[in-house]
Amino acid sequence: MKSETLATILFLSFVALTLGITFWASRQTKTAADYYAGGRSFSGVQNGLAIGGDYMSAASFLGIAGIIALSGYDGFLYSIGFLVAWLVALLLVAELMRNSGKFTMADVLAFRMSPRPVRTAAGVSTITVSIFYLLAQMVGAGALVGLLLGITSPSGKAWTIVGVGALMIVYVVFGGMKGTTWVQIVKAVLLMTGAALITILVLSHYGFNLSSLLGEAAAKSGKGANFLIPGLKYGTAAQGLAGKIDLISLGLALVLGTAGLPHILIRFYTVPTAKDARKSVLWGIGIIGVFYLLTLVLGFGAAALVGGKVIAASDKAGNTAAPLLAKAVGEIFLGSAGGTILLALIGAVAFATILAVVAGLTLASSSSFAHDLYAHVFRRGNATEREEVLVARISAFVIGAVAIGLGILAQGQNVAFLVALAFAVAASGNLPAILYSLFWKRFNTAGAVSAIYGGLVSALLLVIFSPVVSGSETALIKDAAFNWFPLSNPGIISIPLGFLFGYLGTIMSKEYNAAKYAEIEVRSLTGVGAEQATKH
Amino acid sequence: MTTKEHDASVYEDIQASAEFQDLKRRFRRWTFPMTAAFLAWYLLYVVLSGWARDFMGIKLFGNINVALVFGLLQFVSTFAIAWAYSRHAEKRFDPIADKLRHEVEEKIK
Numbered sequence: 335m336k337s338e339t340l341a342t343i344l345f346l347s348f349v350a351l352t353l354g355i356t357f358w359a360s361r362q363t364k365t366a367a368d369y370y371a372g373g374r375s376f377s378g379v380q381n382g383l384a385i386g387g388d389y390m391s392a393a394s395f396l397g398i399a400g401i402i403a404l405s406g407y408d409g410f411l412y413s414i415g416f417l418v419a420w421l422v423a424l425l426l427v428a429e430l431m432r433n434s435g436k437f438t439m440a441d442v443l444a445f446r447m448s449p450r451p452v453r454t455a456a457g458v459s460t461i462t463v464s465i466f467y468l469l470a471q472m473v474g475a476g477a478l479v480g481l482l483l484g485i486t487s488p489s490g491k492a493w494t495i496v497g498v499g500a501l502m503i504v505y506v507v508f509g510g511m512k513g514t515t516w517v518q519i520v521k522a523v524l525l526m527t528g529a530a531l532i533t534i535l536v537l538s539h540y541g542f543n544l545s546s547l548l549g550e551a552a553a554k555s556g557k558g559a560n561f562l563i564p565g566l567k568y569g570t571a572a573q574g575l576a577g578k579i580d581l582i583s584l585g586l587a588l589v590l591g592t593a594g595l596p597h598i599l600i601r602f603y604t605v606p607t608a609k610d611a612r613k614s615v616l617w618g619i620g621i622i623g624v625f626y627l628l629t630l631v632l633g634f635g636a637a638a639l640v641g642g643k644v645i646a647a648s649d650k651a652g653n654t655a656a657p658l659l660a661k662a663v664g665e666i667f668l669g670s671a672g673g674t675i676l677l678a679l680i681g682a683v684a685f686a687t688i689l690a691v692v693a694g695l696t697l698a699s700s701s702s703f704a705h706d707l708y709a710h711v712f713r714r715g716n717a718t719e720r721e722e723v724l725v726a727r728i729s730a731f732v733i734g735a736v737a738i739g740l741g742i743l744a745q746g747q748n749v750a751f752l753v754a755l756a757f758a759v760a761a762s763g764n765l766p767a768i769l770y771s772l773f774w775k776r777f778n779t780a781g782a783v784s785a786i787y788g789g790l791v792s793a794l795l796l797v798i799f800s801p802v803v804s805g806s807e808t809a810l811i812k813d814a815a816f817n818w819f820p821l822s823n824p825g826i827i828s829i830p831l832g833f834l835f836g837y838l839g840t841i842m843s844k845e846y847n848a849a850k851y852a853e854i855e856v857r858s859l860t861g862v863g864a865e866q867a868t869k870h
Numbered sequence: 871m872t873t874k875e876h877d878a879s880v881y882e883d884i885q886a887s888a889e890f891q892d893l894k895r896r897f898r899r900w901t902f903p904m905t906a907a908f909l910a911w912y913l914l915y916v917v918l919s920g921w922a923r924d925f926m927g928i929k930l931f932g933n934i935n936v937a938l939v940f941g942l943l944q945f946v947s948t949f950a951i952a953w954a955y956s957r958h959a960e961k962r963f964d965p966i967a968d969k970l971r972h973e974v975e976e977k978i979k
Binding site: 407410411413414415417418420421422424425426429543544545546548549552559560562563564565568569578581582585586589609612613615616619620623626627848849852853855856857859860861862863 | 879881882884885890893894897901904905908909912913915916917919920921923926927929931932933934935937938941944945948949951952953955956959963964967968970971974975978
């Protein structure tokens with residue numbers, strides 16, 4: 335049997351299983367709390383797995399392994415930033431948000447402020463961040479298709495993206511948060527199992543001696559010991575000081591972005607209490623941490639056993655390193671049939687990963703559209719629950735279609751890099767408003783609106799004028815050069831700007847509501863009046 | 871449930887109570903310095919990755935160098951802080967929070 339056929343069969347089995355789950359979940363999804371928050375009835379462990387499922391995206395699996403395989407140690411910087419970021423979410427955000435919010439990030443802000451402008455800003459920001467993130471996942475899907483299904487024509491790739499997008503729409507529209515969470519759980523287990531299997535095979539090939547694996551990766555890369563230290567991709571001698579500052583900027587965006595990602599924030603609402611939210615983040619940190627240790631082996635394993643040249647020839651940004659490694663170790667241990675089987679297996683897992691993450695993002699952005707923009711801004715809180723859920727389903731459909739379109743347009747960038755931009759936008763636009771709102775007594779509507787728009791717009795403008803968009807070989811627009819901003823990640827400028835705008839907006843407005851602050855402070859720390867789990 | 875104004879004054883009473891202020895102080899006194907500490911520790915790692923590559927390249931055992939060990943220590947510290955937070959929160963925050971929650975829920979019934 336050919337690898338393409340086997341990959342297709344395995345992938346279709348995953349699809350059949352998850353569609354079954356979605357059908358089951360759709361029959362239990364009746365109220366808004368069911369659709370947006372899975373009835374708040376998931377346990378801490380289940381939600382911890384789903385957090386892992388949401389977070390271990392194509393960026394983590396394909397992107398990081400790819401950067402390590404091509405540029406060595408620099409890929410590991412991503413893993414560390416992505417992991418440490420969870421401490422911000424655990425210590426400062428998860429429990430307090432669970433206690434004071436309902437369905438979306440905007441609930442926490444709207445609590446103490448004038449709801450319409452704040453919800454509008456938070457809705458715009460949620461949808462922008464989610465679309466950046468979606469774009470990255472779709473690029474990953476495109477890169478995989480060529481390798482796994484042997485589809486190389488642009489129209490073939492486009493049709494595959496349409497297929498992935500259509501499936502994701504079905505999960506979200508019918509399954510809501512309950513269906514999507516179970517898809518994440520199944521996917522997290524499959525991904526961990528797949529990554530662990532390949533890691534064990536790679537390590538056993540080197541007699542479980544990490545040093546000799548690293549030695550061979552370094553030797554084969556042609557870069558020697560430099561392959562094992564930072565600096566081949568970020569802050570190279572040729573880039574000078576700007577390159578090093580770019581590295582800091584990337585580091586900041588990674589560590590501060592997670593606690594501002596809408597699809598991660600809404601995960602905290604799926605559990606019954608703040609204590610379960612804490613427990614789920616602990617489980618999430620454990621799962622994600624172990625997974626990043628596995629990707630370290632996968633990346634260096636791909637450099638050693640597949641080689642940078644072969645990987646770059648398959649996908650110039652390295653996104654196919656992990657599946658190519660699966661094929662190589664399969665061949666070493668089980669002959670050519672083994673290579674075929676493992677490639678198909680890892681390919682199907684990677685597809686499942688993308689599908690699940692895309693579903694989570696679509697749910698986050700359509701929830702925000704329906705709950706924040708439609709129900710509270712357009713209808714001024716007069717929409718019925720049924721109407722709101724119907725709008726959420728329709729917007730999931732529309733956002734899914736937008737993601738399909740963008741996915742077809744944007745190919746060829748490294749997936750982890752694109753996700754880092756989404757993190758920068760989240761850290762600049764969302765995090766300042768969330769932290770101020772939870773911890774700063776004086777914070778008000780003007781502050782929240784200027785923090786969100788100020789952070790969001792500065793991040794987006796700096797990306798537009800960066801070498802990512804124009805004036806470099808890997809830019810989106812190669813023929814023009816309006817890249818006066820030298821950094822490829824805007825975080826080091828736009829995150830402080832988000833905080834600064836929030837501060838200035840606040841002190842320039844006289845609005846101050848002591849009673850409301852007392853309420854959110856008491857509620858967030860004690861859990862008084864927190865939304866309860868629905869009983870079926 | 872009574873009117874919103876009434877609820878708000880209940881919240882302000884609780885907020886002003888010594889017990890709540892104690893909970894708030896305990897929470898902030900643990901989480902704020904810890905956040906500053908792990909961010910500083912992480913930024914030290916990022917800065918060394920940019921500016922101290924000779925140091926990062928020092929080999930410790932075989933091909934295992936300082937960069938790799940430093941990176942793995944970030945994993946260790948993240949796991950340790952997450953675990954310490956959850957232990958601390960269970961022992962030092964949860965009992966006060968639960969007690970206050972019952973009190974407020976009695977008052978706004």
